[in-house]
Amino acid sequence: MSMMIKSRTASAARSLVTVRQASPQHRTFQAIGWGIFAFAAILVPLMMPNFRVTQFGQAIAFGIAILGMNLAIGYAGLLSLGHIAFMGTGAYMTMILVNDYHWDYWESFFAAIVVCFVFGLIVGLPALRIRGLYLALATFALAYTFPIILKVEQWGIAKRTGGDNGRTITEVLRPPSWARDLPTIKGNPQEQQAAWQYWCFFFTACIAFLLVRNLLKSRPGRAVNAVRDNQIGAAVSGVNLSVYKVVIFGISAAVTGLGGCLLAISLASVGPSSFDANYAILTLMGLVVGGVATLHGSWIGGLVVVFLQDLASRVTFTAIPFFKIERGSPLTRAIFGLVLVLVAFFAPGGLMSLCHQIKARLIKVIPNPPPDADRITPAWVEPVEEEGTLSGVSS
């Protein structure tokens, strides 16, 4: 009984509207959906107080990081629990390059992406040989070790990284003069800065999303996704598949690293405690709650990571005397655990799969049938009712 498979099949119930894929009606609905999303995105810097805008920015940063994790765990099927190390690498790279070498932020991004990509290749290569829980264990070891390595005093490492306390970033991302007049970036300098940051992050995220989506639609992407659950198929597919997997892992590391860069900017400092085992679990939780193997679930995951923490630190629950939760009580950690367990039981496909189910009730998209040459089911098999496409690759 694989609960993940259960949640992915489209519900066959009656839906409100039926359209054919890629038809003008379908496109209209898609445009409406994107329109709503864009509207909401614009609303944030306009309507929310400063610190919220910053939080949303952080959520975007985590969202990008989780997007990378999704690529590795959800699509390539490599259960990496250590991606937080890539996030930290990106963050520290940005901090060091900007502070010590006076690079521009954008330049540091490129450097961080490249470094994380290579780092990812190095980690991904052995990941081919060890599977499932072994891999999880090994990568978790990596996540645990990362903060410790940052504090090593030998070879001047700790000096660079700031050791236990980390370092602050001396340069701040300020909106350039042409931007200050834009309608969404108004108000006093602090608000301007927060809004500018938010929009920079937003556009970076859009670019990252598009790149990842195209990667998944490419031949290597589809190949890796198709054999993710089928190890035998993978085995007979040959060397190419291994190369694809490693490269995709490297890309996933790079994407997560980019998320780290953005987080560094948002926090204006980096420290080892932002990239420790705790955060490894938090981001994993975000990934799963948002929806594994769904692209949009990554954004939900980012929101979850940031706002669940926020929520957990403020919640006061005094209804049941025995389980009184006060602010900052250690019981708040139980919330994360509870979320993990509940999601595993009730929504293993994450919130995104719930969204898809709701969407399926409203709109049914009939996929265009594949050309006959692609048919692989033999004639004697009973005809199977065609199901919706797997969530994630087509939105």
Added chain:
Amino acid sequence: MQLFLQRVFDGLNNGAVYAVVAIALVLIFKATTLVNFAQASMAMFGTYLVWMFVTQQHWGIWFAIAVAMAISAVAGAAIERVLIRPFDPTDHLPLVMITFGLAAILEAIAGWKWGLEFHKFPSPFPSAPGDYIGIGGARLRYETIGTLLMMLAMIGVVFLILNKTKIGLAFRAVSSTLESSRLVGVKVGATLMFGWALAAALGTLGGAMVARQTNLEPAFMAKLVIFSFAAAVLGGLDSIGGAVIGAFIVAMIQSLLVGYAQQIPGLHWMKSNYSLVIAFVVILVVLLFKPEGLFGTKRIERV
């Protein structure tokens, strides 16, 4: 020489403790190929129970340990039945989530009920400053001897259960081939519950052995379990004997390497934290080059 012996004795002490928890990890892995990330928290919770019994109910420590182990066993079986069994054992991600979630919940409850501050834990063995045997100038503490004996007894018990009882046979069958077990009429669910119960009880025992030395706080088992993981991986995740041997190897490396490194001028930056790094290096190296460890069975991909 004295220093060397002292290091060896420290290694024996730690090795025995790592071994007990490593066996618990291996038991669960053998039966279910699941890595129980909640093992540390479960053991921690059981240890807190012991502490509570001793300090609040004023029970004798061994009685408290026995009762706590029994409670842990029941809890372990319940965890398997409620949290683990509903899931497809080949789908790793939900199971990882569940065990992580459980760990967080247990830690949170412990912190809430008993506070986050450190507590002193009563020792199961005579542990006054003078309780040791002097050998070659080093001190072999009674605690160490007691822990070693306890561990040997534990291994003996596990061995007897697995090899001489019917349920032990069922457990080995399930660990070997699940489908064939069903074909001989083994009740797989009950067998797994038994495995988890045993692992939980062992975890509590291990925690009680070591809590004296590290002070009781909600995260005290977390560091220790890393070493037990390293031990289990090194020994082969499905070999109980391997876990024990692995535990002593890891403990000895930790004790000797870190201890001596501090004497060598160039390496004195190796603080005790680095023994953790060593444990991880062990895990990584073994998983990369010989995933079945020293004594584990080489698993051909189960189709």
Added chain:
Amino acid sequence: MSTTDETTSGGEGLAATATEAAALEIRNLDARYGQIQVLRNLTFTVNPGEVVVILGANGAGKTTTLRAICGMVTTSGSIILDGQDMRGKDTAEIVRRGVAHVPQGRGTFPELSVLDNLHLGAYVRRDRKAIEEDIARWFEVFPRLAERKSQAAGSLSGGEQQMLAVARAMMSRPKVLLLDEPSLGLAPLIIEDLFNRFSEINQETNTTMLIVEQNANLALDLASRGYVLESGQIVLEGTSDELRTNEGVREAYLGA
């Protein structure tokens, strides 16, 4: 006994001539893996003490039939063992009711010793003394197993593993023994030996046997009746003599 030579799907099973209930009765069995239906409307009977063979090519659904009887596949229809309906029961329960299954691939426990394997075969029993006696008896029947009793089952040769698998299955003193392609992967001499043992077992213990085979020759020698399975449906049934002389069977399965 009636014979049907036409290709019918299902149809009435051969009537039991004895007044006892059939050892195993399958009625209108459908089985599917996910969306793919593998067995259609299967109906057949195995009488107590009989040896019945199911012939068919690869992919016909033979293995699925045995798995369905053990409750390992999603099914609809009736599976009646000794008069009791087995639908909805899980595998372990069905085994406890008296079914022993030797699957393709032997179903032994490779890491465990021969002795452990035999003890596991008797897992559903509680009579310790009788279990030990049975083990001793099987060691007499298969002396090679006695020689290797402490060895890991995985280290045995193919033929020895098959013997172990059969002994293991018989340890539970089953009412019905299911054998899935016992000849697979074995040398001809060993196969002959094996089938002789099957015959002995059936005669001495009167255990009902349902054998699924591609190797029709020996199977038809052993069995008294048989069915032919094609694409998940029974297309032919009859006594082993009738099947042996049937043109279609000769061409497809006897290489004549």
